[in-house]
Amino acid sequence: MLEDRVLFIDGEAIVIDKPAGLPVDRPRDRSPAVETMLGDLTFGFQRLPVAVHRLDRDTSGCLLLARNPKALKRFAQSFEAGAVSKKYLAVLDGVPEGASGTIELALAKVSSAATGWRMHGDPRGKPALTRWKLIDSGGGRALVAFYPETGRTHQIRVxxxxxxGIPIMGDPVYGAGGPHMMLHAAALTVPRGAKPEIRATAPLPGHFAATGFGDG
Structure with missing residues (x-):
């Protein structure tokens, strides 16, 4: 029940801890999605909240919803301007060199009838920038924090x-796949001018603990 996963709420915003496996938008097969459950998140308002951004189906964590059209417009502008701070935690199938760094790799979409669509690095694509920091490592894997400065599709995964050069553990498209993709939207901060900023932190889901890494 999404109402039990609220991390932040006030008159214009809700942040929920979206579970892995639940898409934001309703899929073609009409299976459950955040979009079909918005009626559970009105909390006394007549208007349904609206998702401001998107998380991949297999990514868990902080998802911002706007409770009115004016808030939706302002939040969307903040995302587009790069004013929103985002922290993701991921378990990688290997250990990167160094303790931190910046990845600047433009991304473009490719598709084929055999494999469907995916994103890949392409200098002709849209600019994408991600900062990263090594949190912990062990057993040939690493827990890494990612801080995307842009919001391209599948940015952190690519x-x-x-x-x-090290895919996210369990990634079905860019890695070896597995029961869970180990990518979690751990924290979100949205500035609101004179109003207090929106701040939310989502605890790591249980399948992360099985990898041997604690919260970063």
Missing amino acids: HAAEGL
């Missing part, structure tokens, strides 16, 4: 696989 920047890990192509930028660092």
